[in-house]
Amino acid sequence: MRVPLDRNNQTPLYRQIQDFLRSEIRSGALAPGTRLPASRAFAASLAVSRLTITDAYASLESEGLVCSRPGSGTYVAAAQPPVPAHQEPAADWPLWQQELLGHGWLPTQHELDQLAATSAHAGLISFAAGLGDSSLFPVKQFQRALHEVLSRDSRAALGYGDRAGYQPLRSTIAHILAIHGIQARPEQLLITSGAQQGLALIARLLLRPGDVVLVESPTYAGAIDLFRSLDVRLAGVPVDDEGMRMDLVEEALRIRQPRLIYTMPTFQNPTGTCLPLGRRRQLLALADRYNVPLVEDEFVGDLRYDGTAPPPLAALDPGGRVIYMGTFSKMLMPGLRMGYLLAAGPVYDRLLAYKRVDDLASSSLIQRALETYITIGRYQAHLQHACQLYRRRRDAMVAALRRHLPEDAHWRTPAGGLFIWLRLPRGLNSDALIPFATEEGVAFAPGALFFGGGRPQPYLRLNFAEHPPETIAEGIGRLGRAIARGLAQTAEPQMPHAGADAEEQSEEIRADGG
């Protein structure tokens, strides 16, 4: 039998053979009962390894197309299975499944994925992503680290390992945190499967359905989704140029009686604001007075381009008030799914217990490779490089916005992080802008996502870190044209819309499902 093989094709050879034989069987060219060639001879005739033939035959057997008789060979099956229809069967789901259809919580973040998918279209420039520039990922070095770890630790790298996380990695993280003035001991650190899992563990431990969480408004869409999945209500505190407004925090603590405060004090997502030292102290004092745990999500605290950093809340914590969340995803490789929590006091053991019931432990291999890769020197060098690059890109975006956007569009120049939060000119919201932007070939994260979906918002979030300056200039040019077209189209009737002052972006987070 001659099988046309394409050795330059991405499809493995065994699948090419499997596909060929399947179509021969389906077409009847290979009749039921036909004996297939012996694997050794067949492999030799095709110049492939015998394992390739064995794999192809085993796959066909799993499809029910052939059957092997020990000591005799492999035969085309007498009764062929029906060709799979690849369609959902007519809905005859059990009642409990049908009831789920009414129960409507689905994540807002899903929309961001769809935006990311459209950005794969040729020519579209997307500023919608939540990450930095993936070309900074040190793939080769990490590949070496993985290789080293498996050569050194062998099976030990593939067991469950320490449930709290690989001890040497926790030591390295403690050293990195010390740079930020945070005194952390390895036994206060818990490695999580990304920062998202860290927040999920905290929320499940400390919140019950109906509880209230205080968040910035707007805030991270993934946190909104998480809290909604737990039937937790959100109380949003508006953000001004200096982050969360402390006058409103106290009022919210008194009236809404939250069980948790979730905040990104440094280069907040999506607004990019940074809470100054005075407000940080106030926030800690308020949380203490009202006996509310503070969760500090320091997702891009390292990425500072101007000025000096106020200390993290965790560095100001007199003890056990703040649970600090860190991640390597934004800095290094999101696909590694590695983050960590820093928690002092009795809460630590309970978070560890929830980690156990959630997924037992995070990948030991990835933790060891990360530990091998990350030394303090390397971390700082990587950081320095990223900051230089992203500062230039931020400046490029600001310059392009000044050039291409109408005067009554409003933004602040963030001192760090990844995002510019843009308020559109009066009369336009970001949902209405999407069709024009798509036509012009540019994408962004619409503001509604960060308010929990629903009502269109006059805001949008732009990622300035992902693309080089020339792409940024081109993309913002397109955005400018899209805005001009949007304004022309929607000149009348005027959309209802928040006022021009930054203080007025006090939309309430919707917590009742999209």
Added chain:
Amino acid sequence: MRVPLDRNNQTPLYRQIQDFLRSEIRSGALAPGTRLPASRAFAASLAVSRLTITDAYASLESEGLVCSRPGSGTYVAAAQPPVPAHQEPAADWPLWQQELLGHGWLPTQHELDQLAATSAHAGLISFAAGLGDSSLFPVKQFQRALHEVLSRDSRAALGYGDRAGYQPLRSTIAHILAIHGIQARPEQLLITSGAQQGLALIARLLLRPGDVVLVESPTYAGAIDLFRSLDVRLAGVPVDDEGMRMDLVEEALRIRQPRLIYTMPTFQNPTGTCLPLGRRRQLLALADRYNVPLVEDEFVGDLRYDGTAPPPLAALDPGGRVIYMGTFSKMLMPGLRMGYLLAAGPVYDRLLAYKRVDDLASSSLIQRALETYITIGRYQAHLQHACQLYRRRRDAMVAALRRHLPEDAHWRTPAGGLFIWLRLPRGLNSDALIPFATEEGVAFAPGALFFGGGRPQPYLRLNFAEHPPETIAEGIGRLGRAIARGLAQTAEPQMPHAGADAEEQSEEIRADGG
């Protein structure tokens, strides 16, 4: 400056340098204000790379012991930080933390970890583990797969990837499931961070505090912990020689009105029983009649040593009744943290939504490497080898039990899986046996763990798959001596204890916390 370096030591060179300098600074040998050698010259004099020195200095700086002045050099800090005490500060935790101390849920599985830790003691033979033999792990092949994936996919292997899991891996799993008669389409499969996460997602989606879950009694300790963490009550259905007793399932469905049935029909953990086809059909019919979702945890369904396998519940499912949980952890490498769910119908999208809020996605790199490593042929070859090996070990353990244990100890020979469930002779429970067993140098998983902790049980679980036959023979010999000593000691007074019939192991699972 001369630094004693040990290049054969596991401690990285930069840490050796850091440790040396720290002790010199702490001792006063390097006085405050002293300028440390320039990194280039120092590196040359020690014959290390300059990065090594930079790392050592940066680490010391993060400890507050030195400070660098740009353009000038690195100096011993003027004010030295206090030596860290490495003790918990006097408890002055905020009130919300102190309240956690009263709120007592902590996982039972923690005890299994401690048992695993003691098994690392020289000479102790432990049958307590939940896994197979780690020496079967194909470390070298997996190392090659990782290398191939990073060379082929580069950064794409390190992004978030498809939130439901890497599509080609889902196709491979669909092929593997077809071997077991399960018709699965890749879009019905959801990759999870181990099977534990799969169960956690199901539980969080379908259960609310106070709901009842029907489980086998005894059952997997990690499931008991998970359900407790959600304030869910357990209704345990006793297991006889053929698994869950169907007469009692119907009664429990009527009276306890569970919202979920969680079952391991094939080689149940810990009893090793296998539900026959008739009972499987009954269970499906009952679940359908009472409109209760069925979760089938097929954690070792592949590891069969005798007879033929009844089809999984998922293969008998007319559509959307069963959520099937699989894992690679037991077969391959637990530290990879890879499992999967198979779910048809509206429940799939909701499980995916919970996956997203839980940890966004599972590691893309590990999924790709697994896909590269696992072909059907390889999977079947690995499985065949494991089955041959484990069958011999099971037989060795059964022979040793017959030789060394008193006549009124009771066990069944399981047809597959990893465990033998042993009932101790009348008058002895497994908690009382532990001190004698430890003295004799043998460990096991005490039965109470699988009933939710608390009351001592006359049962214990033995893992027969982890050790070679000669180790098994020696370990069971020790167990026999420990039992003899335990019986002599506790001859009077007699412990209250279930009768001799297998049907009588109807202890109720405790669901109210340990």
